[in-house]
Amino acid sequence: MAATRGGEQPVELVPSDRIRPARVLYGPHRIAMSEYEVQKYAVIGAGNMGSGIAQKIATEGLPVVLVDLDDEKVARGMGIIQSTLQKGVERGIFKPEQVERILGNVSGTSNWDELGEVDLVIEAVFEDLGVKQQVFQRLGEVTKPSCILGTNTSSFYVKDVAAVTPHPERVVGLHYFYHPAMNRLVEVIGHEGTDRAAYDAAWAAQEAIGKTPIDSADAPGFVVNRYFVPWLNEAVRLLEEGAADIATIDWAAKRAFRIGMGPFELMNVTGVPIAMHAANTLGEELHAFYAPAAKLVDQVENVKENWDLSGEPDESKFDVVADRLLGVTFYVAAQLVDEGVSSVEDTDIGARVGLRWSKGPFQLINRVGVAQARAMAETITSKWELPMPKLLADADESGIPIQLxxxxxxxxxxxxxxxxxxxxxxxxxxxxxxxxxxxxxxxxxxxxxxxxxxxxxxxxxxxxxxxxxxxxxxxxxxxxxxxxxxxxxxxxxxxxxxxxxxxxxxxxxxxxxxxxxxxxxxxxxxxxxxxxxxxxxxxxxxxxxxxxxxxxxxxxxxxxxxxxxxxxxxxxxxxxxxxxxxxxxxxxxxxxxxxxxxxxxxxxxxxxxxxxxxxxxxxxxxxxxxxxxxxxxxxxxxxxxxxxxxxxxxxxxxxxxxxxxxxxxxxxxxxxxxxxxxxxxxxxxxxxxxxxxxxxxxxxxxxxxxxxxxxxxx
Incomplete structure (x- = not known):
């Protein structure tokens, strides 16, 4: 399948049936391509996420331009970078001379005409499709034909962001995880019209800045949020049903998943409204199972506070909580692989790198045993009248193969x-x-x-x-x-x-x-x-x-x-x-x-x-x-x-x-x-x-x- 750019030679497209990420993990992805060569980066949006992405690029020794609508916003973003780096000096992470070199790699501007020589632009404005499309329309006007355009969207289809550009074939999703200067994970998403060479160059550009990329189809929630958001949501359902209190649910989750923070503490840190909005998006796009629990909606719209984490955990309820949270994770992870959203391996890497879980969903399935994992998932599928994912239904007790x-x-x-x-x-x-x-x-x-x-x-x-x-x-x-x-x-x-x-x-x-x-x-x-x-x-x-x-x-x-x-x-x-x-x-x-x-x-x-x-x-x-x-x-x-x-x-x-x-x-x-x-x-x-x-x-x-x-x- 090929597309042309106004008389130019045909370019290979990422197939709509989604060749699995093996094509990416060890495919011919490199920065130096015949048409796409990434040496200079730009980030649109000088907020916390955009400044963090720019900081990471600069830390790896590569030039980056931080762009926003006016000089005041740009100055704020540059200030965020300086403040974060200074804290790094105080903690012994950076030496003063390193900070000086890093800052020397970042420039800020509100003049979008300066993007003419940039090789990869990463849009990191707030989650509003109309605003993102305005950004991409403008980028289509000011960037060179070989510039790759990346969107950090977490809520919208990449194809919808790309639709307004004159060159949708060079648009990819680059979904970073907070804090992007420290969290190494990035999901790389090609929509149905993405040029394969642009995708591979964008992937290699993430490797160049020290990121760990995983492949995702252009699908709701991409990879990690597809199972992480239901994991948070199911914790609220357990609370709503009276199965356990917050302290118990958090402790049970920490023990079962061997993690540092439970779901309620995590929602407090990342923002309870974010969890609700993410669940709402998944529910609208996929199935009522993904829709936010009533108590989550109430917490955001009426209580308008963080969750109260106080109380003593009741260890007698740990197994009930753990089984439900594991069941949700097993069901969703297997389902997204069935759908071709990602691979078993990338799904696991997303959890371990992006969420800091000690084991990914499929490693957890193999740890508890396939039969037990299937039984846990069945508590979810039977309640919501969902089919058991084929991957989990067909697996035998030897476990789900994981290619290392x-x-x-x-x-x-x-x-x-x-x-x-x-x-x-x-x-x-x-x-x-x-x-x-x-x-x-x-x-x-x-x-x-x-x-x-x-x-x-x-x-x-x-x-x-x-x-x-x-x-x-x-x-x-x-x-x-x-x-x-x-x-x-x-x-x-x-x-x-x-x-x-x-x-x-x-x-x-x-x-x-x-x-x-x-x-x-x-x-x-x-x-x-x-x-x-x-x-x-x-x-x-x-x-x-x-x-x-x-x-x-x-x-x-x-x-x-x-x-x-x-x-x-x-x-x-x-x-x-x-x-x-x-x-x-x-x-x-x-x-x-x-x-x-x-x-x-x-x-x-x-x-x-x-x-x-x-x-x-x-x-x-x-x-x-x-x-x-x-x-x-x-x-x-x-x-x-x-x-x-x-x-x-x-x-x-x-x-x-x-x-x-x-x-x-x-x-x-x-x-x-x-x-x-x-x-x-x-x-x-x-x-x-x-x-x-x-x-x-x-x-x-x-x-x-x-x-x-x-x-x-x-």
Whole structure:
């Protein structure tokens, strides 16, 4: 299906039958497109939401124009940004010089003619369709033909906002969640006439500003509000029916969903009228089930106050409350997936990232069991004479499948994407199994493979809780199997018929850096960072870090990085050869294709010389001295502050982990890679059996400094 723009070439449209979001999550979405290239942003509406969106864009180092009708409104919006950033300084989130840089990326204006060179405009005015359409009519007049127009509407169809523009094909929905400078979620909505390239560019532009995008059809409530608003509304119905009081409902919800605030407290924070209006919209568009409870309407129209949260919860009623709230969530989440509004995976990500739930609706279904979840949903469907969603009706007791790793196409490459943004794509057995399957399938497609991760991390290491749980349960074989399977997968990633390129945007820590090292090539954005923190938690890198790292950067620098846990920025990593290229985010995909075009990388055998004079002192020091000599005070730093800091950092690590890492480095350095990797598995039980492992891993989860046995001393 195609449309034309006044004699221009046809453009691909997002199909009306909604290709599932897999096309987005790992499709060829990038900022640098043939027609749409997003480098400059604008936000229309200088209120709390608009100023927050602008602040987030500026914080990520990108230029943004904040626009409103007059200079007074613009000044107010700029003041909101300054005030929010200053509070960040007071809380230690920002340094004063960072605030200065952020503010330097924001300009304000009431002259809409200045939007002529903007690449993406985000409308964030109040929820009035007529006002939004006026804004879009004007934007159609002042923006260039390649400018993407985004609406932050939460109540209206994107197609209705787009209808008044001369270029509806470049209009998308970009629904942010409050506070947009801190909440990473954004729903990206294409209407039936949205140009696919515009959609993909808008999606990539959200990634560029540090957002976690999810895909939604142009449907009432989009994804998150479709189930969150009924969740709030059902809480009011429980109160209305006398099933429980407010204190009990809030506490029951917090326990069942493992969240910090219950529905009534949340309504007080976000605005009780907002909940009522949202429910009213859903009720009008969908079914009476979604319409606001009478008591919610009364609270807004007559009481005109926040909910009274006082009282003691009655624990005997927790199960009744929890079952109803879970039932509503299960019904609506399954129904919206049935309708093609979104996917199972994006529905869950929306809850975890946008609402801060510990688990998404489908994870909750799998946790309680499909039969029980279906029974809970049936209390809703039977009462309101609604059909059971097919997804839930047909599911068996094995649970609803949730894809944590997705395979698709990104430009000219097969893409393999880890999709756990809220967990920073941490590795666990489930992720590992899905990643192995995706990589195997990708290798059979006859083209290069790009490996990446959703959200702010490439892979932020292994799931620490997995290790702690099995250490406490005395089930080390599970840890060994996970590590051995991981090593097997990583051994098969490079040297195949098709090259594998690691596309690193964000954190690559521990197992993340080890996964990147196993690829043929590593391409990073300036925001990438690499590190090996394992010795600080009582273990050593067990997925190839002690063997592949020396073959990339040289043995002395590998020892420095593992012994100290030093985090490297992308520029530093490139300087020592840890990555092959650092390119701007907008060029990241093109660079991955370029390196894939080089084919499979030759085997790396290690460096005999320091790769940079900036690192010579570190190279010489760690080439000359052992762990015992360094910590025993026999290794003279010569007063070099970098070396002094390195020694201090080593003194805070597990001595056992340091000594085992040293042994692996020294034994494996002269072996063939596969033989060297076997050493990490050989010593795995020894390192995990030591008390430092459980202490270090537990301390990380508990947010405290570990107290290692026989602590290292400088």
């Amino acid at each position: 790793v997705v395979k698709g196409q990104r430009g000219g490459l097969t893409s393999v994407w880890i999709n756990r943004p809220d967990a920073m794509n941490a590795l666990n057995p489930e992720v590992g199994a899905q990643l192995q399957a995706a990589l195997d399938a990708a290798q059979s497609e006859g083209r290069g493979v790009v490996l990446g991760g959703s959200g702010k991390a490439f892979i932020a290491g292994a799931d620490i809780k997995f290790f702690v749980d099995h250490l406490r349960a005395d089930t080390f074989p599970e840890i060994y199997t996970f590590t051995a399977d991981g090593q097997k997968m990583l051994r098969g990633m490079s040297g195949n018929q098709q090259p594998v390129v690691a596309r690193v945007q964000g954190l690559a820590l521990g197992g993340g850096s080890e996964t990147a090292l196993a690829c043929d090539w590593i391409v990073a954005s300036p925001k990438a960072s690499f590190g090996f923190p394992e010795t600080g938690i009582g273990i050593y890198p067990g997925l190839g870090g002690t063997q592949r790292l020396p073959r990339r950067v040289g043995l002395p620098l590998a020892k420095y990085l593992v012994y100290t846990g030093q985090i490297l920025g992308a520029k530093q990593a490139a300087e020592i050869g840890l990555v092959d290229a650092v390119v701007p985010f907008s060029e990241l995909d093109a660079a991955c294709e370029e390196f894939a075009g080089k084919g499979v990388a030759p085997a790396r055998t290690g460096r005999e010389r320091c790769p940079s004079e900036n690192w010579q002192a570190i190279w010489d020091y760690f080439a000359s001295y052992s762990v015992d000599q360094i910590l025993g005070g026999e290794a003279d730093t010569g007063g070099n502050p970098v070396l002094d800091k390195a020694v201090k950092r080593m003194s805070q690590k597990s001595l056992n982990a340091l000594k085992q890492a040293e042994r692996l480095f020294n034994e494996g350095h002269h072996l063939e890679l596969n033989d060297a990797l076997d050493l990490e598995l050989r010593d795995l039980q020894e390192v995990f059996a030591h008390p430092d492992a459980l202490e270090g891993l537990s301390a990380l989860i508990e947010g405290r400094r570990p107290e290692f046995q026989a602590p290292a001393r400088a």
